Amino acid sequence: MRYKLTKKQKRLMDFLAEFIAEHDHSPSYREIASGLGLKSPASVAEHIDNLVTLGFLKREEGSARSLVIVDRSFPETTELFKQRLEFATDEEVEILQRAAEILGLELESENL
Known part of the structure; x- marks a missing residue:
């Protein structure tokens, strides 16, 4: 089942994304604090370790400032789901919705 980030985790992920976009490397733990x-x-x-365990972040071994945000969008699979939803019966839509939830896919609500 898809994991929903806590408010603190979301703030941390947003901070990391902005910092990496601006500086082309991840921040130190002191900079994050x-x-x-x-x-x-x-x-x-502790927060970083939890996000690594959950699969939202990864560390590149042997490198300082090595946090990488994991791309969890699965664009190919998401596109297949969207195409299938166009012609799906109500029962199939229900099944596809559940499968997307389990896989953690982001489908726009207008497709559901």
Whole structure:
């Protein structure tokens, strides 16, 4: 089933995305703590570890500032679902919705 980020996790992911877009590398734990108003880099490490475990982030081994945001969009699979939904019966739509939820696919509501 799809995991929904907590507010803190979402804030952290948004901060990382903005920082990486601006600087072309990930921030240090101290920079993350400062940017999010947290007191301890240790709490940042805990949040990062959780996001790595959940598959939202990965670390590139042997490199500092190595956090990478995992692309969870699955564009090819999402496109196949959208194409199938165009001609699906009500029963098939229900099945496709459930499958998309399990796979964590982002389908626009107008397709459902």
